[in-house]
Amino acid sequence: MKRILSRRQVRQTIKRLSDLIREEYRDKRPLLVCVLKGGFVFLADLIRELDMPLQVDFITVSSYGSGRASSGEVRIVQDITTDVTGRHVLIVEDIVDSGLTLDRLRQRLHSRSPASLRVCALLARRDALADNPDLADYVGHAVPPGFVVGYGIDSGEDYRYLPDVWMLEDE
Ligand code: PRP
Numbered sequence: 708m709k710r711i712l713s714r715r716q717v718r719q720t721i722k723r724l725s726d727l728i729r730e731e732y733r734d735k736r737p738l739l740v741c742v743l744k745g746g747f748v749f750l751a752d753l754i755r756e757l758d759m760p761l762q763v764d765f766i767t768v769s770s771y772g773s774g775r776a777s778s779g780e781v782r783i784v785q786d787i788t789t790d791v792t793g794r795h796v797l798i799v800e801d802i803v804d805s806g807l808t809l810d811r812l813r814q815r816l817h818s819r820s821p822a823s824l825r826v827c828a829l830l831a832r833r834d835a836l837a838d839n840p841d842l843a844d845y846v847g848h849a850v851p852p853g854f855v856v857g858y859g860i861d862s863g864e865d866y867r868y869l870p871d872v873w874m875l876e877d878e
Contacts, residue, residue, distance in 0.1 A: 708856075712848060712872035717829070717858060718752075720847040724827060725756040727845060728797070736760050737795040740787055740816070742808065743767040744867070745801035748859030749829045753799060764789045768808055781811040796821040801859050802850070803831040806842055830855065830872070 712720075728737075741750040743765050754761060767784035796816055803809055809826060817824055827845040836842055836849050853876075856862050857869030866873070 708873045708875055710871050711850065711874050714870040717872065721752050721756050724845050724847060725753060728827065729757055729759055732795060735795040736762065737797050738789055738791060739763045739797050739799050741765050741799045745859045745861065746799050749801050750799045762789065770808055781808050791816055791819045791821045793822050795823045798826045800826065800828040801830065802855060803828045803835060803842055806835050
């Protein structure tokens with residue numbers, strides 16, 4: 708495995724993103740929707756760095772199952788319970804890969820008439836960003852192809868506990 712981001716770099720990135728988000732959402736009491744499972748570590752650090760009035764909810768989706776390749780189908784395993792009508796919603800994702808999960812989530816939440824709907828992703832694929840620079844409103848780092856694990860992100864449900872972000876090398 709190769710380390711691609713240290714915990715220190717992740718902390719600095721979260722600080723940078725938090726400053727931007729705090730500025731935008733001051734006095735708006737945003738609803739942060741964490742995409743599970745992968746997003747839980749990022750959300751936990753992000754809200755404490757934000758240190759401002761906000762609410763959180765969780766949506767569980769799955770497209771990769773236990774394998775390493777996307778099934779191409781995004782399954783909503785568990786939905787949020789908060790009414791998003793008129794709310795300022797910020798989706799919090801660990802990694803945007805093909806962008807399929809985000810597409811589905813955007814459609815789903817948009818249909819419930821939020822006041823605004825934006826996306827914050829710690830990581831996004833360089834290729835996906837090149838194809839669509841507006842993929843996410845706040846992006847921590849662009850990452851090259853390869854299987855990323857750690858900081859909440861798994862491979863077959865392993866590695867989520869790692870404090871740094873790693874790239875799995877071919878076995
Ligand atoms: C991963 C990741 C994102 C999504 C990104 O979730 O956490 O939510 O895939 O891929 P996409 O842009 O190609 O749609 P996964 O389905 O592996 O579930 P997990 O978060 O429970 O690991």
